[in-house]
Amino acid sequence: MRTVSYAVNPETSLTEIRRNDKATFLEYLVEKEIYDFTLAIPHPYKEEDAEEWIRINEQRLEEESPVTTFAIRRGEKLLGCCGFLPAGGPMKHTSEIGYWLGKPHWGQGIMSQVVGKLCEIGFNDLGLFRITAHIFSHNSRSERVLLNNRFRQEGVLRSHYLKDGAYRDAKIFARLKTD
Numbered sequence: 001m002r003t004v005s006y007a008v009n010p011e012t013s014l015t016e017i018r019r020n021d022k023a024t025f026l027e028y029l030v031e032k033e034i035y036d037f038t039l040a041i042p043h044p045y046k047e048e049d050a051e052e053w054i055r056i057n058e059q060r061l062e063e064e065s066p067v068t069t070f071a072i073r074r075g076e077k078l079l080g081c082c083g084f085l086p087a088g089g090p091m092k093h094t095s096e097i098g099y100w101l102g103k104p105h106w107g108q109g110i111m112s113q114v115v116g117k118l119c120e121i122g123f124n125d126l127g128l129f130r131i132t133a134h135i136f137s138h139n140s141r142s143e144r145v146l147l148n149n150r151f152r153q154e155g156v157l158r159s160h161y162l163k164d165g166a167y168r169d170a171k172i173f174a175r176l177k178t179d
């Protein structure tokens, strides 16, 4: 099986998602607050959801080069996930990023460092020129993570998402390679 490893700092790394991460996905993603701030994570989060996510990423690991979805780890322990959603055609120099961290690990500066590493990977290894993040307007923690990494807010997209039956505004942030 192919592996991938980027050091974020001496304790934290970005690696491939592994089959034995299932129990930790289930432990972290029962947390509704993670669902509330993200778009693609189901709630309630079930065993089949973790299995499907692991299967998709095993397939990506075989087919994708370079890899664009990562587990965030301290040693062997899974802390969360992050990755790119690259665009194509005339936007192939751009990619959205996404990320989440298990709640016990919030507030320790981990994601600010991880997003710094994602930018390095995006600009240096993936050949990107523009990296974007859309966040729900009330996601102040995520906003701080982006501002810590020289992202700039470019606007507010009104009623951009429909979640749980309500239209939600999104703030769009971006960082250029030259910022």
Ligand SMILES: CC(C)(COP(=O)(O)OP(=O)(O)OC[C@H]1O[C@@H](n2cnc3c(N)ncnc32)[C@H](O)[C@@H]1OP(=O)(O)O)[C@@H](O)C(=O)NCCC(=O)NCCS
Pocket: 033, 034, 037, 038, 099, 100, 101, 102, 105, 106, 107, 108, 109, 110, 111, 112, 113, 133, 134, 135, 136, 139, 140, 141, 142, 144, 145, 148
């Ligand atoms: C957003 C998230 C990834 C942040 O990860 P983290 O490792 O806790 O982030 P950091 O510790 O690097 O930075 C958090 C920042 O938010 C600030 N913060 C903490 N609690 C806060 C609060 N209640 N309100 C506003 N800011 C807050 C911290 O002070 C820090 O800012 P600073 O570096 O300027 O002091 C994490 O909370 C998470 O997984 N949330 C749920 C999923 C999610 O929102 N994903 C992003 C979708 S766009």
